[in-house]
Amino acid sequence: MRVEVSGLSKSFGPVRAVSDLGFTVEPASITGFLGPNGAGKTTTLRMLLGLVRPDSGSATFDGVPYAALPRPLRTVGAVLETAFHPARTGRDHLRVYCRAAGLPVSRADEVLAQVGLADAGRRRAGGYSLGMRQRLALATALLGDPAVLVLDEPANGLDPEGIQWLRGFLRHLAHDQGRTVLVSSHLLSEVEQTVDRVVIVGGGRLVREGSMEDLRSGAEGAGSVLVRSPDAARLAELLRADGALVDLDGEGLTVTGLTTAEIGGRAFAAGVELHELRSRSSGLEEIYFQLTAGREQYAATAPAEETAR
Numbered sequence: 016m017r018v019e020v021s022g023l024s025k026s027f028g029p030v031r032a033v034s035d036l037g038f039t040v041e042p043a044s045i046t047g048f049l050g051p052n053g054a055g056k057t058t059t060l061r062m063l064l065g066l067v068r069p070d071s072g073s074a075t076f077d078g079v080p081y082a083a084l085p086r087p088l089r090t091v092g093a094v095l096e097t098a099f100h101p102a103r104t105g106r107d108h109l110r111v112y113c114r115a116a117g118l119p120v121s122r123a124d125e126v127l128a129q130v131g132l133a134d135a136g137r138r139r140a141g142g143y144s145l146g147m148r149q150r151l152a153l154a155t156a157l158l159g160d161p162a163v164l165v166l167d168e169p170a171n172g173l174d175p176e177g178i179q180w181l182r183g184f185l186r187h188l189a190h191d192q193g194r195t196v197l198v199s200s201h202l203l204s205e206v207e208q209t210v211d212r213v214v215i216v217g218g219g220r221l222v223r224e225g226s227m228e229d230l231r232s233g234a235e236g237a238g239s240v241l242v243r244s245p246d247a248a249r250l251a252e253l254l255r256a257d258g259a260l261v262d263l264d265g266e267g268l269t270v271t272g273l274t275t276a277e278i279g280g281r282a283f284a285a286g287v288e289l290h291e292l293r294s295r296s297s298g299l300e301e302i303y304f305q306l307t308a309g310r311e312q313y314a315a316t317a318p319a320e321e322t323a324r
């Protein structure tokens with residue numbers, strides 16, 4: 016199932032939380048929904064799930080808005096916040112949900128096993144660690160066996176082991192089972208190894224959408240490349256002929272406009288010996304900060320009232 020967001024906007028009083036936002040979330044893959052705090056991620060997810068009414072634009076699941084889905088819980092599973100009745104066991108929490116949603120209560124035990132809480136499910140949720148709560152929240156989202164999963168900061172509070180478990184689990188849901196998975200985070204590093212695609216927002220607007228590969232190669236192209244060769248002058252000439260900007264300094268070249276692979280290939284073809292070939296471009300995290308720089312909004316500047324309801 017494909018999720019499509021188009022022209023979505025939402026203001027809270029004078030604060031424009033989301034502005035003409037459009038992107039797609041593809042099936043059988045994990046999409047990271049990234050942006051600094053206050054970028055409008057939660058508001059967008061809430062609009063996706065029909066919890067906040069957009070001022071304009073639409074969000075659809077295979078063309079159908081959430082409110083018009085015939086069986087919403089079987090279509091979309093979401094974790095937006097993790098609140099449980101502390102005196103209730105994890106299992107009872109899930110069974111209450113099953114009854115309310117018209118699902119067989121046996122689903123509770125199935126999803127508990129799926130998220131590794133088969134035993135802990137019989138203990139009171141009030142005693143759960145943050146990681147166990149995250150798992151229980153994920154189990155809740157899975158109750159309806161949904162085609163789409165929408166998870167708001169699911170890695171929050173997980174220890175490294177928990178993050179690794181989550182990574183494997185989300186991959187299984189997307190790659191093996193073909194589900195559409197959308198995961199928000201304000202840290203690229205947290206989801207970098209998990210997601211296939213990214214949608215980056217800043218200040219309520221789309222900053223970048225594409226595959227992780229695109230982002231990585233874009234990151235490379237954005238910087239310069241350092242090359243050392245005993246035949247530097249000849250290499251400089253070749254690269255300039257290819258349209259690159261080349262700064263020659265003894266044996267060292269600083270090249271912009273070509274990737275390390277392109278420069279290596281060019282040198283190899285011309286039989287030029289290389290002693291060093293190194294990208295000076297920023298890492299992914301730096302690219303992410305550059306993309307979102309200055310787009311942060313702080314809650315303190317926003318009025319507390321929600322005007323739409």
Ligand SMILES: Nc1ncnc2c1ncn2[C@@H]1O[C@H](COP(=O)(O)OP(=O)(O)OP(=O)(O)O)[C@@H](O)[C@H]1O
Pocket residue numbers: 027030031032050051052053054055056057058059201312313314317318319320321
């Ligand atoms: N109910 C509301 N009333 C007023 N302002 C709101 C409301 N919800 C969100 N905002 C404002 O809209 C902007 C976007 O907030 P949102 O929570 O969507 O961002 P976010 O990317 O999810 O950030 P975070 O990672 O901090 O949750 C912020 O300036 C926020 O203060």
